[in-house]
Amino acid sequence: MCTIVNIEGSFSRRLGAQLAVGWHGDMVGSLADGCLEQQLRREAERARTGLGAFVMRFGKNSLNIDFRLPCGSGIDILIDTAPDFEAGRQVLRQLTQRRPATLDLNLQSHPSFLQRRAYIPQPRLVVLGTGREVTALVDFAQGYGVDVECRFPIGDAGPGMASLSLGHAPEDISIDPWTAIVILFHDHEWERMLLPWALRTDAFFVGVQGGQAVREEREAMLQANGLGSSADSRFHSPVGLIPRTREPDMLALSIFSHVMAEYDSLHPHR
Secondary structure (H helix, E strand, O other): OEEEEEEEOOOOOOOOOEEEEOOOOOEEEOOOOOHHHHHHHHHHHHHHHOOOEEEEEEEOOOOOOOOOOOOOOEEEEEEEOOOOHHHHHHHHHHHHOOOOEEEEOOOOOOOOOOOEEEEOOOOEEEEEEOOHHHHHHHHHHHHHOOEEEEEEEOOOOOOOOOEEOOOOOOOOOOOOOOEEEEEEOOOHHHHHHHHHHHHOOOOOEEEEOOOHHHHHHHHHHHHHOOOOHHHOOOEEOOOOOOOOOOOHHHHHHHHHHHHHHHHHOOOOOO
16 A cells, blocks of 8 residues: 655655556556556565565655655655454445545554545535536546436426425435535525535535626525525535526536635645
């Protein structure tokens, strides 16, 4: 198991990025553009004689003169030839249960380096609404590998699909701090129950579409419900990173990018 535990300068991966090297040279993860991974595979193969865990410097100030990082930075990588598999399984169990987890790196000999690798659950997306932008957003998210739960109004939901009723907040959707909620209705009457419900959950992101006039009405509605939207960093309206886009597929891409940008900001090793 190879973990970036220190970065001097800038680098294309964050602190704590990991690469697993199997006994037959197969690799999972990414630390750079391929050259570093191949070098680490060679180092791991050479270290199987029982060195245990050790740190190697690559790039700036490295003793390995045959390998350089094009960015000019230096990185320290912990190479653990005998990782604690039970600790890894425990991390996996916690993440599967949608709970954050940590893994001790045992780097007491390098007190200034990363000592504990933190993990957060994968992002989850709840989409409430109707129209082409809803299905496009679901397609983008699922294509990326994000778990998606989608609810349509009664009448638009297909057979066996859970649906929404006007004037009623959903009671059977699980929301945790790594879940984003996006509400996409052209009929903004739906928001009167859905938006206050969403803002009272633990969702890290709540996004709603709508123009300036709608946003002003929405602000008044939230104030009446004791929810000041301007003070809530999770609430995004208009939702999306591309200003004033109206084409459904582009809007869906804009929204999904916005959600993932906010999720990335939750990472403990930014």
